[in-house]
Amino acid sequence: MPKNIIYHITTKEEWTIALADGIYKAASLDKEGFIHCCTQEQVPGVLVRYFNGKKQLLALSIDADKILAPIQYEFSSSLNETFPHIYGAINIESVLAIAEI
Template sequence: MATIFHLALPGDWAAALQAGCYRWSTRGKSLDDGATFIHASRHDQVAMVANFVYADVEGALNLLVIDTERLVSALCDEDLDGIGISFPHIYGPLNLDAVVDVRDYERGPDGRWPEVSPQAVS
């Protein structure tokens, strides 16, 4: 199973469970607001994204573990910012059955969001 990850605010994930699909691109931006894709990460990119996008968030995030083979929407690996790092992007809503696990993602003792090892999510 190939997996990618998405960081979600707990309230956004709870709303998705009620709605039947997840539509948040990233913090504060949804497909309903004109975003064209949902940002995702590989395990070695999660901490970088969390420490950049969610640096000021108090409390835990939800780490969505996504089975890429179950995705209904298109998945593309892209470096849209031209920074030399490509990220997985989901072009359309995230179907809930593609989310095979939801984990609490909490800051480490140093106050930073921690790295996610491949063993921790397998």
């Protein structure tokens, strides 16, 4: 298993669209210019903060070394943590695994 794994939470519906399009674009890409990701250790906190009560969720395990778009690790002062942000679409072949949440 590759060592440089990052995670992105999405819905089954959004992932189905990505598979049809051949590329994944989160709404945040248009709104903020990047796709929010996190480390494995950060997944539980992300789920509580942003997806509490939501259904049909998936966790994408992404090989960061296979992402074609730039990745920047940026500090969130409100959480005192650094998160990976993908500045472009996620190429499908970089997604190693999909887990239902």
